[in-house]
Amino acid sequence: MKFFQIKSQQQVNKKSNLQSKICSLYLEKYKQMIILISALLNVVNSFVGDQTCLSKVTPSTCQNLGYCYWDGSTCQVEDCYKIDEIAACRASGVLHSPIICNALELDGYFFQIYANVCNDPSEDSNELVQHYIRYQEPKNGYADKSSDGVTLNIWNTLFPQYGYISQIYTIQILKQNMVQLDQTLDIYIKYQSLLLYDTNWTYEQEKSISYMLQQLRDDTTLVNTNKKPMITKVWQIIDNLLERFRIIGNNYTAIYPLYSISQVSLSRLQAELSGRKHLAAFKWNQYLQNGYVQILGYDIHQFGFVGQLTQVYEINVFDSGHNTQSLTYGITFTFPFDVTAIAPIYLYSFNKATLQETQIRMLTIGPTDECSYDSTALKSKCNIYPITGNTQYFIGTALNTCLSIPKRYLCKQPRCLWTGSSCTDNPP
Structure with a gap:
C-alpha cells in the first residue's frame, strides 16, 4: 500500500512539473507575441520620412533614410537638393516643422530624368x-569599368582606337567616386584627337561633361590641391568639344543645367543663350571674315560663388580656318524681374x-542707362557695349564672402569649405 502511495506521489510531482513547463512555454510564447505586436505597431506608427537624422547612430542607418548624411561622428540633415526621400519634405515630414526643405511636386517626366525631390x-x-x-544615377553599368569589362586602369594603358570610343561612354560617371572620376577624365583627354573626328554626334560627349561637372559640384571630400586640377581637365574636355563643333x-546649341554651348555663324550677327532667370543676347555689326562665334556659358555656383545674377559667358571667335578673330560686340541681359x-x-x-x-565696374541704372526696368513689360535689361576680346563676363551683386554664406549647399569648393557648422575661405 505504501509503495502505491509513493508511486502516486511521484506521478503527481511529474504532472506538476509538466504543467509548470507548459505554463512557462506558453508564457515565453506570449512574451514573444507581445514583442512582435509591439514591433509591428512601431513599424505601423513610424512612417517614411518622420524619423530625425540625429536618432541614427551609424553611417548606414543614417544614409538609408534618404535625407541625411554622416559627417564622421553624427547624422546630419542633407542639403535639400541632394535629398532622395520626398516624404521627409512634405507637410507631414520631419523636415517640414520647422521648414528645412520643401517638397518638389514635379511632372513624372522630370522625376524620370532628375533626382531632385526637395528644394x-x-x-x-x-x-x-x-x-x-x-541627374538620376543609372541602375546599370559600372563606375570602375566599361560595359565590356575593361577597367579604368587598363583604359589608361590602351592605345587609343576609334572602335573603343563607344565603350568609353558606357563608363557610369554618376556612380563614381573622385578617384574614379579623375581616371575617367584622363581617358577622355587621352582620346581627344580621336573624338575630334568621331562620326557619332556630340551628344554623348556633351552629356558626359554635364555628369563630370555634377560630380565635382556635389563632392565634399576633395581638397583644392586635387579638385582644381580636375576642374582644369574638364575645361580641356570642353575645349575639345568646341573644336569638334x-x-x-553647323549652327548648334546645347543647353545643360551647369553649362551651355552655342555656335553661330558670324553672318547671323547675333546669338542667344538662356540661363536661370535671364537671357543673354550677343550682337555685332561687322566682321572681317566668315567664321563662327562660339559662346560657352557656365554656372559658377558650382565653384562657390554666391551673388551672381547670370552665368559666366565666354565668347570665342574663329574664321573658317579655325584661326582666332577679333570682334566688337555687345551683350544684352534680360531679366523677368526688377x-x-x-x-x-x-x-x-x-x-x-x-x-x-x-570686378570691372558698377553698372549705371536709369531709363537711358546700362540697366533699366520696364514696368509695363515687367522686364529688366542691361546693355553692355562695346566689348572686345575673348573675355569671360557675368553680372552680379557684391559677391558674398565665404564667411557670410549661411548654408552648407552654398558653401562650395574650391572657393569655400564647410567646416562643421560654418563656411570658411578655401582659395584655389
Whole structure:
C-alpha cells in the first residue's frame, strides 16, 4: 500500500512539473507575441520620412533614410537638393516643422530624368533650380569599368582606337567616386584627337561633361590641391568639344543645367543663350571674315560663388580656318524681374583657369542707362557695349564672402569649405 502511495506521489510531482513547463512555454510564447505586436505597431506608427537624422547612430542607418548624411561622428540633415526621400519634405515630414526643405511636386517626366525631390525654402515653390539639378544615377553599368569589362586602369594603358570610343561612354560617371572620376577624365583627354573626328554626334560627349561637372559640384571630400586640377581637365574636355563643333561647322546649341554651348555663324550677327532667370543676347555689326562665334556659358555656383545674377559667358571667335578673330560686340541681359531694385550691380570678368573673379565696374541704372526696368513689360535689361576680346563676363551683386554664406549647399569648393557648422575661405 505504501509503495502505491509513493508511486502516486511521484506521478503527481511529474504532472506538476509538466504543467509548470507548459505554463512557462506558453508564457515565453506570449512574451514573444507581445514583442512582435509591439514591433509591428512601431513599424505601423513610424512612417517614411518622420524619423530625425540625429536618432541614427551609424553611417548606414543614417544614409538609408534618404535625407541625411554622416559627417564622421553624427547624422546630419542633407542639403535639400541632394535629398532622395520626398516624404521627409512634405507637410507631414520631419523636415517640414520647422521648414528645412520643401517638397518638389514635379511632372513624372522630370522625376524620370532628375533626382531632385526637395528644394531650399529660399527658392520658389516647385522650381527646379537649374544650378542644383541632379541627374538620376543609372541602375546599370559600372563606375570602375566599361560595359565590356575593361577597367579604368587598363583604359589608361590602351592605345587609343576609334572602335573603343563607344565603350568609353558606357563608363557610369554618376556612380563614381573622385578617384574614379579623375581616371575617367584622363581617358577622355587621352582620346581627344580621336573624338575630334568621331562620326557619332556630340551628344554623348556633351552629356558626359554635364555628369563630370555634377560630380565635382556635389563632392565634399576633395581638397583644392586635387579638385582644381580636375576642374582644369574638364575645361580641356570642353575645349575639345568646341573644336569638334568648329570641324562640324553647323549652327548648334546645347543647353545643360551647369553649362551651355552655342555656335553661330558670324553672318547671323547675333546669338542667344538662356540661363536661370535671364537671357543673354550677343550682337555685332561687322566682321572681317566668315567664321563662327562660339559662346560657352557656365554656372559658377558650382565653384562657390554666391551673388551672381547670370552665368559666366565666354565668347570665342574663329574664321573658317579655325584661326582666332577679333570682334566688337555687345551683350544684352534680360531679366523677368526688377534687377534695378537690387542695386548696386557690377560687371565682372572671370578667369576659369584660376577660378577667380575681377570686378570691372558698377553698372549705371536709369531709363537711358546700362540697366533699366520696364514696368509695363515687367522686364529688366542691361546693355553692355562695346566689348572686345575673348573675355569671360557675368553680372552680379557684391559677391558674398565665404564667411557670410549661411548654408552648407552654398558653401562650395574650391572657393569655400564647410567646416562643421560654418563656411570658411578655401582659395584655389
